Amino acid sequence: MPRAERIVEVIPATWNPADESVREIRKLRVAAYCRVSTELEQQQSSYDIQIEYYTRHIMQNPNWIFAGVFADDGRSATNTFRRDDFNQLMNQCMKGKVDMVITKSISRFARNTVDCISWVRKLREKNVAVYFEKENLNTLDDSTEMILTILSSQAQEESRAISTNVKWGYARKFEKGESTRQRSYGFRKAPTGEMCIVEEEAAVIRNMARWFLDGDSLERIKHRLEDAGIETTTGKRTWSTGTIYNILTNEKIMGDVLLQKTFTADYLTKRRVKNSGQQKQYYVKNHHEAIIPKTVYYKIQEEIARRSSLKKAGTRKGKTAQGVYSSKYALTGIMVCNECGAHYRRTTWAKNGKKVIVWRCINRLEHGTKRCHESPTLKEEVIQEAIMGKLHSLSIDQEEENFLNGVKEDILRAAKVVGGACTEEEIDKTIEELRDQLMDYVGMAAREHGGENWYSDRMRKLGLQISELKRRRESIREQEKIRDEYEYLDQEISRIIGETGGATGAEFDNIFIRQIVREIRVISKNKLQIQLRTGMVLDVNL
Template identity: 40%
Template structure:
């Protein structure tokens, strides 16, 4: 039997199932991605070399069309946040402008395992898929068998970045322990960096610093000081107007008295590189008299005492505690009316409302002070005195309202009759040793306060 001839029709579209196709495809649009993590001179040479190499490689390769060079200089590969060219390259690839991306190695593409795998998979899901070729590792992402190796090597690249971050942190802490701070004096008001790295006072900026401290210890607020500085035309170190928070930042900065505190902030995650305030997670290092201070020690101590005793609402890391309202009410304020209601839906039940205090005043006439007259030798039978007096009555709050036409700030509660009935005894708070109200009306001034009759509104 004659064997039939089978003619192979080659694939015309890129597909992940067909394996790596960078070297077999023709007329494809290829771009290159380059990155260096710092702006050092040695890395600058590497940055320039990468761009020149891949430009020549793509333009001279048969079947390849040059689609551009995407390069990020002095950008960390642990995050995509600040890598503008990388994000622009991804956007162009997703828009169908690229067929392949060539880069030197996985660590140049990204040092974050999640970012690497997400970007690669996102590009592979395009129609047609977009491939990434890592030259050093010889990995083509359109080859399905290469994902395992890519995952392992990407994790190693991320761990290498963690190791570098740990080494840098260790060296910085050693410098802190030796009293060597890491600070950019170009971002600090009042100081310049000398020829040998020493701290040199900037006379013009130092006037502003002294003005802030002198005005504050004289009792001026941070808001007022900021307003005065803006009126004088003085600017912050960033050439911006002053605010209360920027004034408080200067007042709290120990460097202006000659001291320095190191490791105020720490970086918890090497992938995000975000600094947070050191709240005890790492040691701090404090050096007194590290450099020449702009203000004297006594002014500094006084300013710190005032900041501690009188915290401002603006810029404080610890807000002042709210003032608590003192209890100034009557000790009987928690009592409620116990009268049994006679009308309405709640008839037969206790009233249960609180009490409202009303103060009555009156004048007692025909009162004789026997002790005063005996002491002065006066005649107790003919000498009479007149006294003014006041007594409180607590009424039920059953139907309080406001009087019509009365201003809100002078509003008085309108007391209506309680539904307990007309019997004054039905809505009266029982108390022991109750003197009758007429005792007050007869000017019986010897009645103690705790024996005054307290009645509901029906009294």
Template identity: 45%
Template sequence: MTEKTKKEKKVIVIPAREDRNSENGQEKNKRRVAAYARVSTNKESQQTSYEAQVQYYTDYIKKQADWSFAGMYAEEGVTGTSTRKRVEFQRMIDDAVAGNIDLIITKSVSRFARNTVDSLTAIRQLKEHGVECYFEKENIWTFDTKGELLITIMSSLAQEESRSISENTRWGMRKAFQNGKVFVPFRHFLGYDRGANGELQVNLEQAETVQMIYRMFLDGYSFYRIAAELTKRGISTPYGLQIWNGRTVKNILQNEKYRGDALLQKRYSRDFLDREMRKNEGAVPQYYIVGNHEAIIDTEMFQRVQEELKRRESRHGK
């Protein structure tokens, strides 16, 4: 083939499309940016931190010329060791996957999640949908080549910190139990108020309700019939509700605190990551304190009720 018969190559340039800026001076397509804030307790000091985070990131995003504010997702009094109970976190992920967010910024990796698996799973899910995360304290961008490695390291450190705090807390609680320290949820405990030094102090009006429940049970009333009668009389439950149920009545009848004693560590958390409370059936030590506080039900009546509970349970079993 001669030189004359050869065809010359022709290169055609296809210009890039202008996604962000337009030639005619139209407004930029701004990056939609959301922020996530979380504090793990409802304490006053933490509440200040929570409010400060919300205000800071709201103002910070709105000041950026090429960003548009896509929302503030914030949670108060929620642990970071699991994402299952973090409603705002899940809502943020759903909005991002739906294409409503381009970038998520947060204070630190530990604010995002203290569980390594949860943290990486969420970040990879977001990345698959083109959503980037920025952690201000560590200066980590997830689209950066080293981003995932750094997040893995920082999440692991945050998770170990949570483990250490959890173990120290459990150790402190068990030492308190060994020393006879009784913890009671007074706001949801019928019959007693918190005394000046944190001790159980009899609430006379509520104590009458407790005594009535014990008498009705020994008179042959079932849990559900007692509950119906209490509801009919307009007596509030331990949680301040107006409708009683049989389970609440049974719990009151079985609670040793009404005889002046206290069984400690009835429930325990097996895993610091999910913090699910389980009934203690011998997995960890329990501590029984005799004569811890003033009784509402005398020992004889309390014992009769326990025997009647067993009798009815055996009868239903047959």
């Protein structure tokens, strides 16, 4: 079959130079990005100056349409996290609302090589140019990517060097015992660098400490603060139990400071992590004026540990969900079964249409006689009357003075036990004298011959004496802390009994019981054994 004749159809050109010239002169929508990371920037690079400069620069160009100035003040360029204006600008570019971005330099745009190249490529796909003024680079030019990679790597290395220098500077400050923290509840940093007490906030902290030791839970303290309209550091009137816990466990309130609790794990992400031994820490004693005495601070930490021990565990000792600390009832956590060692729990019995409050061993309550055979169930009213009656009977008429003196004698006896005749200064002086003797023996042994064994034996004995004195010095330091606690306890018990006075026999006082009683053992249905915080033990008949 013969092939059909080939036919060529010519399609005329439609290009018009005039139309192209119109397209070429289409005005570009231009936005600027600027950033100031610190207050140490020179004036020409400052935040306000940059905004003013770029606004004027873009609007004066007749071929550009002003698309805005996006500026981040005080933000690092090592990552895009929290650089709100930068992220907003990128979103505008990806939506096709910006044709070109102008920025001062690569380091202003990003000091992270990966971020810089990644964003440049994304914008190029959208035909959006980034122009770096200092380097005179336009990212739509194919030849610029290699140069851009090198220069952004240099910017990243510069950031790493800055981070290293900052860490070095902090380390030198820490070695001198200087804190870098500017603000902490109860304190402010003076121009001299010293931490000064903010008395209004310090009064709140003292109240927190008193309420907590009086038995209030963190939740109860939270409500107290909010009801009183007290503001947090940030000016809010809403408190959290976590904030209160952090304040009560912060060593700063007793005048000490622990430096480098956290550190920057990655200079690019600026992510800070808790220092759990990865880097050095510095503990500075007596760094500043204390808000509360050390003895009170240590009592708070002991009380926190005690409450934490009342866990939701369902263990053999019966520390279950309702064994968790409650600030409402003083007997919770201190009333213990003498047979199995479990705590007692407050329970409501309904009998003949009447409700009766009783306390029962948790093991006996949950597991029956398998774990606890003989623990009695005790009425709350009977327990309260017996306890307060015992304390009242010891603190009235002539026996009141004997009771108080007995408490104080217990305290003073304990303080004397941990006291000791030697002071830390005397031990230091003795150590120096022994060291001088040791050096004399070393010199004599070097000059003489034949008596090395005699000198060696003497030097060994001196070394042992010095080691023993060092051990005693550490022991004295611990004893002084304990003695301070006993003295504080003496003052507290005198205050508590003075405040409650003759009313102790009239009603059960939860605060009084929490502060003076360490433990109540249920010996039998007819007998309790009360151990006061001083160590005194009282037998109570029911």
